[in-house]
Amino acid sequence: MLILAIESSCDETAVAVVKNKKEVLSSIVASQIDVHKEFGGVIPEVASRIHVENISYCVEQALTQANVTMEEIDAVAITQGPGLIGCLHVGVQAAKTLAFAYHKPLVPVHHLAGHIYANELVVDMKYPVLALVVSGGNSELVYMKNETSFEILGETQDDAIGEAYDKVARVLGLGYPGGPKIDKLAKEGNPICPLAKPKTQGKYDFSFSGLKSSVLQYVKRMERLGQTFEMADLAASFQECALDEIFDRVQKVLNDYPDIQHFVVGGGVSANSRLREKIEELKPKYPQVTFTVPPMSCCTDNAAMIGVAGTIAYMSGRRGDASLTADSGMEIQ
Ligand code: KG4
Numbered sequence: 001m002l003i004l005a006i007e008s009s010c011d012e013t014a015v016a017v018v019k020n021k022k023e024v025l026s027s028i029v030a031s032q033i034d035v036h037k038e039f040g041g042v043i044p045e046v047a048s049r050i051h052v053e054n055i056s057y058c059v060e061q062a063l064t065q066a067n068v069t070m071e072e073i074d075a076v077a078i079t080q081g082p083g084l085i086g087c088l089h090v091g092v093q094a095a096k097t098l099a100f101a102y103h104k105p106l107v108p109v110h111h112l113a114g115h116i117y118a119n120e121l122v123v124d125m126k127y128p129v130l131a132l133v134v135s136g137g138n139s140e141l142v143y144m145k146n147e148t149s150f151e152i153l154g155e156t157q158d159d160a161i162g163e164a165y166d167k168v169a170r171v172l173g174l175g176y177p178g179g180p181k182i183d184k185l186a187k188e189g190n191p192i193c194p195l196a197k198p199k200t201q202g203k204y205d206f207s208f209s210g211l212k213s214s215v216l217q218y219v220k221r222m223e224r225l226g227q228t229f230e231m232a233d234l235a236a237s238f239q240e241c242a243l244d245e246i247f248d249r250v251q252k253v254l255n256d257y258p259d260i261q262h263f264v265v266g267g268g269v270s271a272n273s274r275l276r277e278k279i280e281e282l283k284p285k286y287p288q289v290t291f292t293v294p295p296m297s298c299c300t301d302n303a304a305m306i307g308v309a310g311t312i313a314y315m316s317g318r319r320g321d322a323s324l325t326a327d328s329g330m331e332i333q
Helices: 044-066 085-101 111-121 161-170 178-186 211-222 230-258 273-285 304-315
Strands: 001-006 012-019 023-031 075-081 106-110 129-134 139-146 149-156 262-268 288-291
Touching: 001 044, 001 085, 001 304, 012 044, 012 129, 012 273, 023 044, 044 085, 075 085, 075 111, 075 304, 085 106, 106 111, 106 304, 111 139, 111 211, 111 262, 111 304, 129 230, 139 230, 149 230, 161 178, 161 230, 178 230, 178 273, 211 230, 211 273, 230 273, 262 273, 273 288
Parallel strands: 001 075, 075 106, 129 262, 262 288
Antiparallel strands: 001 012, 012 023, 129 139, 139 149
């Protein structure tokens, strides 16, 4: 089973060839970070245009590196959503064109399902699974009774955690993307700055926008009072509050759902070193649960994960046709 997978939901143009669900024959990622960091964040129109410029070359490279031809491919998997609509359109049009020109089945895939299934590249997932998806656009806790069922137990009520990292980094003048920069700076500081604890209504939901404002207010207050502070301490304080919010909910779910066999993480923020430490700290408390964090290369957006998700969707019979369009608010499936 050879799947050609395409991902273009945000600022990475990615194409991969995946064999038999787990073997990544090629994974091409053309990142646009250098362009967007000039603006301090992703500019959707600019991102779409760069996808148009990159997509054909990425497809060609993915096939060449995998040493396969389009004729040998069994199906074309594509991220249908969620994401930036103009960006998604570029990938969807490319996938439709390839599928119809070469008479291959088209398999629409959900971006977050891809982040979750990225763990399959490391280990066989054991169900029921609890998946924590933490990226620039999403923060969700998903319960999967089996390989193809997704129940959202909790989600952010405002900003995604990665978005909060990026906005706080902007306040601190650290540049884009902010996550890795705060991660690094926080190691040199202590979480001693008083910040407002996030408040949420749903038992397993998250909130990050109040925390982000609290960082801004802290900086303004210190400036007003003419007092200095260590940026590293503020970075560490923000990070600790944000991750406490996540891990408080994770533990609630693990306590309430004793049938969970496997805890997996996905999305760009799963590259965070403190998040990985916190997962290590959780392990002894839940000895019946297997904990998996995907390799760094699979945390941020890539098409190998879409190839895995595409294989699972293909096997379960999901198909797209000529009417398939990008869906920026797609529900997980
Ligand atoms: O999954 P991803 O590549 O794109 C989306 O689908 O959103 O995630 C990008 C996000 C950015 O917000 C970035 O700041 C964050 O992941 N990120 C991190 C780290 N590395 C990337 N956040 C915290 N710590 C990191 N080490």
